Amino acid sequence: MVRLPLTPAEVDRGKRLGALLRRARCDRPMLDVALAAGVSPETLRKIESGRVATPAFSTVAAIAAVLDLSLDTVWSEVSTPATPARTTQAF
Template sequence: MVRVPLTPEQIEAGRRLGALFRETRAGRDPASVALSAGISPETLRKIEMGRLPSPGFGTVVGLCAALGLPLDTAAQVWLGPTDQHLAAG
């Protein structure tokens, strides 16, 4: 299976999502957050730095649960301001 390259918009969405997770973590130990989310600390670091701009759905759900962040908030951030109408429909 060949993976289609991400678009610049998808890469930017991943950066926004990573920044949200980093800000929400707000000083909590990355290793404990990662463990609670069921991922490695390295994966968390890559997501937060935007180097993994398209994390799997289960990873996003796990991070939201570990951080006490509503999944809808993460979805809104990923969609960005120009796609907000898509989430409402």
């Protein structure tokens, strides 16, 4: 099976997901979170680093549950790109 290249939007969304999971994990060891979620530490590391931009829904749900994140929170944080800082222009 050939996998299509990810779009820039999918890559950005993956990076936002990784950042959210890293923030939620705080100082908890990656190994503890991964094992509690039933995923390998390597999988969690790849998701947090953005190398896996489109993880399986069940994987995201399991990690979110361990981190006490609702899926609504995950979706709202991941689906909305950060708004760029507004600049003012003088005319």
